[in-house]
Amino acid sequence: MFLFRYFAPLALALLLIAPLASRAQVAYPDDNWVPQGMDVLGRHASFHTDFTFDKQMLDLVSGISGDDDTRRIVAKLRGISVHVYRYPEPGMYDPGALDAVRTEYGDRGWRHLVTKQSNPAAIQPGRTDLWIRFDHDNVEGMVLLLQNATNLDLIAVNGTLSPLDLLHLRGHFGIPRDDHDNFGGDHFVPDK
DSSP, X not given: OHHHHHHHHHHHHHHHHHHHHHHHTOOOTTTTOOOTHHHHHHTTOSEEEEEEEEHHHHHHXXXXXXXXXXXXXXXXXXXXXXXXXXXXXXXXXXXXXXXXXXXXXXXXXXXXXXXXXXXXXXSSOEEEEEEEXXXXXXXXXXXXXXXXXXXXXXXXXXXSOOHHHHHHTTTSTTOOOOXXXXXXXXXOOOOO
16 A cells, blocks of 8 residues: 555656657658668668767757757757768769659658759769658658769758758758858858
């Protein structure tokens, strides 16, 4: 009876909180999905790295560093995955494999919103693509694919975010700050 009196309220609280906690940790099928074509693209890379920050890691890092806006945005995230490929010279990755990656996103229902291409006459022009995954009216994921002659970066951000939130995350968690012309540049320069 002694244990019941002290642990019954705790057990009841856990039962009431558990559905809320499980709702907050909703996983979407595409949260950890990487297009099959990315393996093909990595075969000739002289440098290739993949890393993922899950919700727990993001919360930990956010508490240590970042401004208030960054912490607010990170609180909305379920995860960030970054895939970086560097090639020793132009023409080392297959443009057809990269097109297959783009097609995979469309086939899975991701909405392609932006394509920005620089120097279209080049063999492998610089290009930036942005896809967004919607769940009803909510944006639940964004993918940014940055390409130039010797570099490919794929950044997948999962969580309920706005496009402005994604812009604010540039320079954090391995997401490149592309104010300049590294990949054609997004030319979004923050006020100083």
